[in-house]
Amino acid sequence: MGTVTIEIDGVSLEAETGSMIIEIADDAGMHIPRFCYHKKLSVAANCRMCLVDVSNSPKAVPACATPVADGMKVLTNSTKARIAQKSVMEFLLINHPLDCPICDQGGECELQDVALGFGNDVSRFTEGKRVVQDKNIGPLIETDMTRCIHCTRCVRFGTEVVGMREMGATGRGEHMEIGTYIEKSIESEVSGNIIDLCPVGALTAKPSRYKARAWEMQSTAGVSPHDCLGTNIEIHHRRGEVIRVVPRENEKINEVWISDRDRFSYQSVTDSERLTQPKIKKDGQWQTCDWETALTHVCDQLNNIKQSEGVENIGALISPSATLEEMYLTQKLMRGLGSHNIDHRLRQVDFSSQFEAPMFPGMEFDIDALEDMDATLLIDADLRREQPLLALRLRKSTRHGRVMSVHSGEVENNFKVSPNVSVPASDLLAQLQGIVAALIEQHKEVSAELTELFVDIKPTPDQQTIASELRINDNACLLVGQSALEHSKSSHIRWLAKTISDLSGCAFGELTAGANTAGGYIAGALPHRLSAAEESNICGWNTQQMLQKGLSAYLLMNTEPELDSSYRDAARVSLLKSKFVVMMTPFAKGEFLDYADVLLPIAGFTETSGTFINVCGEWQSFTAAVKAKGEARPAWKVLRVLGNLLELDGFDYVSSQEINAAVKERFESTTDARVGHFQRPDSLESGGEKPRPLSMYDMDSLTRRSLCLQMSVQGQDNWRRDQIEHLVASQSLPETESPDSLINLSASSAESETASLQESSDA
Amino acid sequence: MANEVCFRTMHLDEPWTLEAYKSVGGYKVWRDILKNKTPANDIIEQLKTSALRGRGGAGFPTGLKWSFMPRGMPGQKYVVCNSDEGEPGTFKDRDILRFNPHQLIEGMAIGGYVMTATVGYNYMRGEFYEPFARMEQALKEAYDEGLLGKNILDSGIDFDLYNHMGAGAYICGEETALIESLEGKKGQPRFKPPFPANYGVFGRPTNVNNTESYASVPVILQHGGQWFLDLGIPNNGGTKIFSVSGHIKQPGNYEVAMGMPFKDLLQQCGGMRGDKPLKAVIPGGSSSPVLPASVMMDITMDYDAIGKAGSMVGSGAVMVIEEGTCMVELAARTAHFYYEESCGQCTPCREGTGWMSRVLHRILDGEGKIEDLDNLQDIADNIMGRTICALGDAAAMPMGGFLKHYKHEFEHMIRTGRRWVDDQQNAA
Ligand SMILES: Cc1cc2nc3c(=O)[nH]c(=O)nc-3n(C[C@H](O)[C@H](O)[C@H](O)COP(=O)(O)O)c2cc1C
Numbered sequence A: 001m002g003t004v005t006i007e008i009d010g011v012s013l014e015a016e017t018g019s020m021i022i023e024i025a026d027d028a029g030m031h032i033p034r035f036c037y038h039k040k041l042s043v044a045a046n047c048r049m050c051l052v053d054v055s056n057s058p059k060a061v062p063a064c065a066t067p068v069a070d071g072m073k074v075l076t077n078s079t080k081a082r083i084a085q086k087s088v089m090e091f092l093l094i095n096h097p098l099d100c101p102i103c104d105q106g107g108e109c110e111l112q113d114v115a116l117g118f119g120n121d122v123s124r125f126t127e128g129k130r131v132v133q134d135k136n137i138g139p140l141i142e143t144d145m146t147r148c149i150h151c152t153r154c155v156r157f158g159t160e161v162v163g164m165r166e167m168g169a170t171g172r173g174e175h176m177e178i179g180t181y182i183e184k185s186i187e188s189e190v191s192g193n194i195i196d197l198c199p200v201g202a203l204t205a206k207p208s209r210y211k212a213r214a215w216e217m218q219s220t221a222g223v224s225p226h227d228c229l230g231t232n233i234e235i236h237h238r239r240g241e242v243i244r245v246v247p248r249e250n251e252k253i254n255e256v257w258i259s260d261r262d263r264f265s266y267q268s269v270t271d272s273e274r275l276t277q278p279k280i281k282k283d284g285q286w287q288t289c290d291w292e293t294a295l296t297h298v299c300d301q302l303n304n305i306k307q308s309e310g311v312e313n314i315g316a317l318i319s320p321s322a323t324l325e326e327m328y329l330t331q332k333l334m335r336g337l338g339s340h341n342i343d344h345r346l347r348q349v350d351f352s353s354q355f356e357a358p359m360f361p362g363m364e365f366d367i368d369a370l371e372d373m374d375a376t377l378l379i380d381a382d383l384r385r386e387q388p389l390l391a392l393r394l395r396k397s398t399r400h401g402r403v404m405s406v407h408s409g410e411v412e413n414n415f416k417v418s419p420n421v422s423v424p425a426s427d428l429l430a431q432l433q434g435i436v437a438a439l440i441e442q443h444k445e446v447s448a449e450l451t452e453l454f455v456d457i458k459p460t461p462d463q464q465t466i467a468s469e470l471r472i473n474d475n476a477c478l479l480v481g482q483s484a485l486e487h488s489k490s491s492h493i494r495w496l497a498k499t500i501s502d503l504s505g506c507a508f509g510e511l512t513a514g515a516n517t518a519g520g521y522i523a524g525a526l527p528h529r530l531s532a533a534e535e536s537n538i539c540g541w542n543t544q545q546m547l548q549k550g551l552s553a554y555l556l557m558n559t560e561p562e563l564d565s566s567y568r569d570a571a572r573v574s575l576l577k578s579k580f581v582v583m584m585t586p587f588a589k590g591e592f593l594d595y596a597d598v599l600l601p602i603a604g605f606t607e608t609s610g611t612f613i614n615v616c617g618e619w620q621s622f623t624a625a626v627k628a629k630g631e632a633r634p635a636w637k638v639l640r641v642l643g644n645l646l647e648l649d650g651f652d653y654v655s656s657q658e659i660n661a662a663v664k665e666r667f668e669s670t671t672d673a674r675v676g677h678f679q680r681p682d683s684l685e686s687g688g689e690k691p692r693p694l695s696m697y698d699m700d701s702l703t704r705r706s707l708c709l710q711m712s713v714q715g716q717d718n719w720r721r722d723q724i725e726h727l728v729a730s731q732s733l734p735e736t737e738s739p740d741s742l743i744n745l746s747a748s749s750a751e752s753e754t755a756s757l758q759e760s761s762d763a
Numbered sequence B: 001m002a003n004e005v006c007f008r009t010m011h012l013d014e015p016w017t018l019e020a021y022k023s024v025g026g027y028k029v030w031r032d033i034l035k036n037k038t039p040a041n042d043i044i045e046q047l048k049t050s051a052l053r054g055r056g057g058a059g060f061p062t063g064l065k066w067s068f069m070p071r072g073m074p075g076q077k078y079v080v081c082n083s084d085e086g087e088p089g090t091f092k093d094r095d096i097l098r099f100n101p102h103q104l105i106e107g108m109a110i111g112g113y114v115m116t117a118t119v120g121y122n123y124m125r126g127e128f129y130e131p132f133a134r135m136e137q138a139l140k141e142a143y144d145e146g147l148l149g150k151n152i153l154d155s156g157i158d159f160d161l162y163n164h165m166g167a168g169a170y171i172c173g174e175e176t177a178l179i180e181s182l183e184g185k186k187g188q189p190r191f192k193p194p195f196p197a198n199y200g201v202f203g204r205p206t207n208v209n210n211t212e213s214y215a216s217v218p219v220i221l222q223h224g225g226q227w228f229l230d231l232g233i234p235n236n237g238g239t240k241i242f243s244v245s246g247h248i249k250q251p252g253n254y255e256v257a258m259g260m261p262f263k264d265l266l267q268q269c270g271g272m273r274g275d276k277p278l279k280a281v282i283p284g285g286s287s288s289p290v291l292p293a294s295v296m297m298d299i300t301m302d303y304d305a306i307g308k309a310g311s312m313v314g315s316g317a318v319m320v321i322e323e324g325t326c327m328v329e330l331a332a333r334t335a336h337f338y339y340e341e342s343c344g345q346c347t348p349c350r351e352g353t354g355w356m357s358r359v360l361h362r363i364l365d366g367e368g369k370i371e372d373l374d375n376l377q378d379i380a381d382n383i384m385g386r387t388i389c390a391l392g393d394a395a396a397m398p399m400g401g402f403l404k405h406y407k408h409e410f411e412h413m414i415r416t417g418r419r420w421v422d423d424q425q426n427a428a
């Protein structure tokens, strides 16, 4: 593509041929008013707000739909342009209700903003205004369709970005209405984006409706805690209360989108019942206490059990969405005590190749590279459920490229997949072996051993196709899905996937659970490796062993294993049977009330600083947006105090950044040499099974407690509904904070924190 | 000189049959092309010489349009016939479909050959049941005769033609909305460029012409471009079908030479109903500005003359209006049509048509204000040229005509609440 030179308002600009005037103006920071245009959507040119004056054209032309031409002179502000823009503004406003004072969009409304510059203060329109009935499209999005200006951004988002035609325009002319046709709930997992796209108050967020005005809120950059992408979010809060979550643009990760769980899961920390004070169970009764009492009790009990049962009878389970700092301190605490029973791989079933695993599992290419792939093989990946935004990226590649899938269970993709091989979990291995066999057939140089291993496998036509597509295309990759790692033969699957990647030359990627599996590996939240993959001379118990064999004492770092792990029954038995369970959680309700002995209230995800390392190895740190509720504290602070009370070395961090720096230093001084590679097995395996994958809004403790997500169509379909229903508070009471706790909230350094804990206990 | 082109079978019994069409020389041109592989450029040259202009409303030179198709480009291309005929007052295409369907088929087949399009669609409006049946019958005859299909008469040339029925929306006559509708989508115009010649049906190069335009082609090629041009007057070649309606004795379609004086046409139609005086004429369909009798009686029926007088030939729908007709009512009726038919996609048309219609109806209801008239003109000007397709223009243009020539009728109604025409009559 060549470039041309155009002039906008007298400024000479370079422009790529084929680009539209509005893009060049945007790049140059020159503002042309618009409503229908959006850089991530196709050009509709229907609002006509962007009319500009272009040399040689008698009519004003839409800047969003007029391609640049060499020597073109554009005036965005000439009399001709102004008259055109003002006339369109007038048309847009005649039937608009102008109800800004009662509209949630007020203050951040594109129509309001543009009207300020291009509208009149008095209307010539004296006829009756159009009224449109509102539609109920579910618990996430509120509609006020009289305000709709028919820009069709919401429609185009569904058709073009998501691949689900949920919103559409029915009727003609002035009777045209935007809606779902037959009034029905929106089902897509990324539906909330139309709230951001809608330039007016026609589509607003239901959970935060009427809660705050745009100008009252402060904004803090955050990272979504739900999947391994590290989606960038912006947390909006007012006077210490989170009001809503919106996307933070990051072209390399989430573009301008977030998934509905990224957007609405904050409800779990604002509206569900929170644990606001430490509690100890005495004679089967929960009693509120202060931090010192609680932490001293924890220390005493852990020391007692260490004495009586041996330290190998103590273990820690950590949420894969815990921060790097929390992971690091938890394992450090355990190892300080002398136990290596530490794990964050809660859903994993097969640990046989854990020593061969890389430094951290993940994608060996960038997220944004996915949209350029000519061939992609999904191995047991259910992207829409597991990493919804990855599905949007991959969908883009299907405009030119091909997506293929081999999976077990039901997977519904929002893009074309072919071949789309669906088999029982027990046949997954055979499918992948077929692809390897096909590659061996197509390949010239394969080791004799490998050839020998696959000599009996006869690939099917589909397997042949997959193999050759991955091999022929330069831009090809495979993605091993999150649930493939829950398979009972996941080690063999990983080796097969790696072999496919090696033989075909396609890029390799594994998708992982939670927001911080990479962080868990790097922090050493593993029984067999120290942080930064340093070898450990002792191998502790993994999740499976800890839950199936049972321990005397557990430290649960923001996880409810009966729901988070693949071992519900074993978890309940072992946790109930154990002598001592410390639960670190932001929540007041859960099955842990039955099995825990101490509840330590920790900050929710909007209330703590920390770091997530995403599936591509990108470290993203964030700060707390608001202060934790009541006496709750960021978990890293709690762990630090606990470490000090246990008189362990190296718990003197004053900030999460310091912890981060410590891990980073270790990470950066590591060489790959310390990390193993998957070994070729002596024989091929077969069979295996997989636990039923968790529903989209049952994947972590936050989504389970978000009322609106649970009420959505997807939430209603949770297959473990009966087990999680009680976690959602239908209506929670506002917190009343004692003056003491306010003093504590201001504490920041290690000393004053410990001191403040003591102070409040003295009081 | 009447009924020489599109209506050349009209004098026969059952003029729609293949036999009737063959008897006037039908399909000769097509057979000749199939045999001699006449160079496409020669055909286009003939069309250019003939000065045939698109009969769908915009009057774009057909030969030029055909030359825009990327003929050399590989891949599927389409020719589409616009038989949506939605412009109020227009009913000529219906009669071509009913009485001379084979000539349209031949015209489209030639178009397909010239523009290397092997598939054609004839898009008819949803109300055209009888014409549709006639077209289907004709298509069957043409296929049976071996004049359509694959490797036609062993020429190596393919052309398949399909009849398609719309669902009755004025906007589907706009060529890109028609294409959307043909693809099975909601009939909404596309932004141009890209034009159909580059991005048409299913994203492929497509030529859209009106029924009358295609149907004129076989006759032009049979007798030569110059012959056709000479039927009319310079720059306004050939004949044109005028659908004459309104207050006349014999409403109907008249295929006459371009450049015929209006008063002669009126004569052909038997003159005014009840021999009342002529008040005004809407010369080219409801979207063309009205012209007063004094202007009309002096001009000829062709693109240049009507254009100079401030209106358009448009689709050739001549609506004759007698003295005593209330122009406010006519304006309100016209505005209401465009309000109902706007697709709703783009702002000026969606909002502006409703606004104009409401203001006019308010005036009719005796609630008018004098500033409404300036506002009406302003609304029309603000729609004009700012929309995705020309429906906005079609809604805006007539407004100017009514206000230019009959403002006093509007003012009278606003001031008195009564129709100007009634008070005139009472005074007389
Ligand atoms: C609102 C609107 C309605 C139209 N309706 C028709 C129609 O019914 N028939 C038609 O032939 N052209 C109609 N046109 C014109 C077509 O868009 C197009 O210009 C025409 O079919 C081209 O054929 P021609 O070059 O043979 O005239 C309409 C245009 C507009 C803007």
Ligand code: SF4
Binding pocket: A147, A148, A149, A150, A151, A152, A153, A154, A155, A178, A197, A198, A199, A200, A202, A203
């Ligand atoms: S609801 Fe909002 S986004 Fe959708 S068309 Fe209306 S104004 Fe545009």
Ligand code: FES
Binding pocket: A033, A034, A035, A036, A037, A044, A045, A046, A047, A048, A049, A050, A051, A062, A063, A064, A065
């Ligand atoms: S932004 Fe260009 S027409 Fe809407």
